[in-house]
Structure formats: C-alpha cells, structure tokens
Amino acid sequence: MSDAAIVALPIDAVVADHGTPPLRPIAAVSLVGLDVADPENIEPICVTVDPALLFVDPSYQRSIGERGLKQIRRIVEAWDWNKFKPPACSYAEHDGQTVLKVFDGQHTAIAAASHPEITEIPVMIHEAKETAAQAAAFVGQNTNRLGVTPLQLHQAALVAGDEDALTVAQVCDRAGVRILRFSTKNFTAGDTVAINVINGLVDKRGAMKARIILEVLVKAGMAPVVAPQIKAVEALLTDPEYCNDITPENLTAAIAGSWLVDHDDAKQLQLAHKWPFWRALAIHWFRNTKKSRPAAGRIA
The missing domain is CATH 3.90.1530.10 (Conserved hypothetical protein from pyrococcus furiosus pfu- 392566-001, ParB domain)
Incomplete structure (x- = not known):
C-alpha cells in the first residue's frame, strides 16, 4: 500500500490496522440542566x-x-x-x-x-x-488530591473564611477541643486530628449538639480525642436506645481516667461480636454509666 493510500484512509481504519484504539477527541458535554455562571477570576x-x-x-x-x-x-x-x-x-x-x-x-x-x-x-x-483568596485556591486545587491532609485543608479553609470551617472551629473552641495542624506523638487533653469526623458531626447534629458531644470527651481528659470516641459518644447521646437513660455529665464521669482499660475491654467486645470498634466502645461505656431519667436540655 502506498503512502498516498494510507493518508487517504480514515484515521480509525489506520489505527485499527495497528491494533491501537483510535484517539478520542476532546468534546463538549451536554449542559442541559446546568446553570452555568461566568468564570470566576481571570485565566492564569x-x-x-x-x-x-x-x-x-x-x-x-x-x-x-x-x-x-x-x-x-x-x-x-x-x-x-x-x-x-x-x-x-x-x-x-x-x-x-x-x-x-x-x-x-x-x-x-x-x-x-x-x-x-x-x-x-x-x-x-x-x-x-489576598491571603484568603490564595487559601481558597489552595483548597480548590487540593480537595481531591492524595497527600494533602484534611488538617491542611481545614486550616486553609479557615484562612479563606469558609463558613463551614469557621463553624467547626467555633464548636471545637467552645467545647475545649484543639484541632492540631498536623499529627504528633505528644497530645494534651482536648487535642485532636479527627477533623473529618468532627466535620461530619457538626454537619449532621448541628453546632450545639456537636459541642456537647465533644465536651464530654474533653472533660473526661481524652488526649487525643479520636474518631471512635467521638462516634461512641454521639451514639450514646443521640440514639434513642441509649440517650434517654444517661446524661452527658454521667457519661463524662464514667469514662474519665479509664481510657486504656476501656480501650482493651471494647476491643474484646469488638472481637467477640464483630462490631465496629466505636460501637463496642459505646456499649462498654453505656454499661459503665450511671443511669438516670432524661434531664432538661439533654440531647434527644
């Protein structure tokens, strides 16, 4: 076959002869149903x-x-x-x-x-x-990128003035929780790197309920405050199966100063019943908490 004949063939046929998939051109997708705004800022x-x-x-x-x-x-x-x-x-x-x-x-x-x-x-x-605009750009460029931690994204969102990040920071501040900028081996009571779980907690339960849940762990001296603890306390103070029988104050008293023992006992429950660790921890803490009638203002 001559060169001229090859050029005359459709590109799909030429590619197919070599066993390679044809190139896929960049093409616009349908915008039906989208409310397309003008691009923000100018092109870089x-x-x-x-x-x-x-x-x-x-x-x-x-x-x-x-x-x-x-x-x-x-x-x-x-x-x-x-x-x-x-x-x-x-x-x-x-x-x-x-x-x-x-x-x-x-x-x-x-x-x-x-x-x-x-x-x-x-x-x-x-x-x-402005620094806030730069921080917002950092969040936008790194939200779905591996290697950029949720803690970094949260800090950048704070600098950018993101409303959700500011709400989470306010909830943590009022509860006595300190969101670290990076993980460390030396924690004090109230320190946490569990920003994703806290974000979800505030989004699901609201600022006031999230503060009460986090405050239980801070007052109990948890160092650091970790995701399974947050999920366990959330379940105990919101699930109808548990929340009508205990108060945040009694729960704090039950878990203060016994984390290592509670951790090991919850691990045994987890293995025995194949539960998630946070659920095993919640049940263990519930068993150890003094029961009472619902108190006014408690999470229900």
Missing part, C-alpha cells in the same frame, strides 16, 4: 521564574517535615520534566515588595530550587492577591 498566565525567589505562606501551608523532605529529595534525584507540574502562584505584598507566593506546589518549587542544574521553572500565576 504562565511565566518562567527563579524558584528561589518564590515564597510560601505558613498561615495555610504547613512547614516541610521529614516526610516532605524525603519527597523533595526524591523529586530532585529523579527530576523529569515530563512529570513536572507548574506550581500555582499569585502576586502578594510582603515587607513593601511585590512577591510571588506559591499556594500549590511548594514541594516542586523547593526541589527545583535545590537542583544544581535548574535555575528557572514555569509557574502559573493566578489572580488571588
């Missing part, structure tokens, strides 16, 4: 900069830890422009000067600044001059 621009001249805002991005440092070293060691994604940046004022702040891609930027053969990298500059 791509420029080339010295990575050592970029900055990171610690108000919504954590410092590089040991894990992050290992990641940076891996990037430097096996630098591949085909795997490169331009960091997302925005202009900001700092100490009277206009600088570029990285709100997504700081590991890439640091790796580039560390690489002995790289002096410039392309970056995408977005219109987000």
Whole structure:
C-alpha cells in the first residue's frame, strides 16, 4: 500500500490496522440542566521564574517535615520534566515588595530550587492577591488530591473564611477541643486530628449538639480525642436506645481516667461480636454509666 493510500484512509481504519484504539477527541458535554455562571477570576498566565525567589505562606501551608523532605529529595534525584507540574502562584505584598507566593506546589518549587542544574521553572500565576483568596485556591486545587491532609485543608479553609470551617472551629473552641495542624506523638487533653469526623458531626447534629458531644470527651481528659470516641459518644447521646437513660455529665464521669482499660475491654467486645470498634466502645461505656431519667436540655 502506498503512502498516498494510507493518508487517504480514515484515521480509525489506520489505527485499527495497528491494533491501537483510535484517539478520542476532546468534546463538549451536554449542559442541559446546568446553570452555568461566568468564570470566576481571570485565566492564569504562565511565566518562567527563579524558584528561589518564590515564597510560601505558613498561615495555610504547613512547614516541610521529614516526610516532605524525603519527597523533595526524591523529586530532585529523579527530576523529569515530563512529570513536572507548574506550581500555582499569585502576586502578594510582603515587607513593601511585590512577591510571588506559591499556594500549590511548594514541594516542586523547593526541589527545583535545590537542583544544581535548574535555575528557572514555569509557574502559573493566578489572580488571588489576598491571603484568603490564595487559601481558597489552595483548597480548590487540593480537595481531591492524595497527600494533602484534611488538617491542611481545614486550616486553609479557615484562612479563606469558609463558613463551614469557621463553624467547626467555633464548636471545637467552645467545647475545649484543639484541632492540631498536623499529627504528633505528644497530645494534651482536648487535642485532636479527627477533623473529618468532627466535620461530619457538626454537619449532621448541628453546632450545639456537636459541642456537647465533644465536651464530654474533653472533660473526661481524652488526649487525643479520636474518631471512635467521638462516634461512641454521639451514639450514646443521640440514639434513642441509649440517650434517654444517661446524661452527658454521667457519661463524662464514667469514662474519665479509664481510657486504656476501656480501650482493651471494647476491643474484646469488638472481637467477640464483630462490631465496629466505636460501637463496642459505646456499649462498654453505656454499661459503665450511671443511669438516670432524661434531664432538661439533654440531647434527644
């Protein structure tokens, strides 16, 4: 077959001859039923900069830890422009000067600044001059990305002024819960990294009920406050099977100072009945809590 004959054939036929699926063109999807608004902000621009001249805002991005440092070293060691994604940046004022702040891609930027053969990298500059706008952009770019923790996203959402994040922070503050910015080995009473469970609790139960539930664990001295504990107390103070027989005060008294024993006993229940750990913990705590008639103002 001549070259001319090959060119004349439809592309699907040419591809099929080689046993490879045809290319799929980018095509618009149906917008039926959508209320399409004008795009927010303006499209970003791509420029080339010295990575050592970029900055990171610690108000919504954590410092590089040991894990992050290992990641940076891996990037430097096996630098591949085909795997490169331009960091997302925005202009900001700092100490009277206009600088570029990285709100997504700081590991890439640091790796580039560390690489002995790289002096410039392309970056995408977005219109987000204020810190809150930059933090909101960070949340938007990282919500579904692996490696960015829920704690980082919560902190960024707070800086961005997200209403739900602010409500969760207020609930925790009033309950005495301190949401950590990253996990640690040294906890004090009320510390927690269980932000996803707390988000769900506030969303499902409302601010007041969520505060009462969390307050039980803080007053009981839990360090840290962990997800199974939150779920167990939620069940005890909201499930009709339990909540009419106990008060938050009696529950606090029953669980204070006995976490290690309670944990082991709940583990035994879990294994014996194949229950989720939080349910086994709830039943164990219920058995140990002084029973009383419903009190005014208690969660029902």
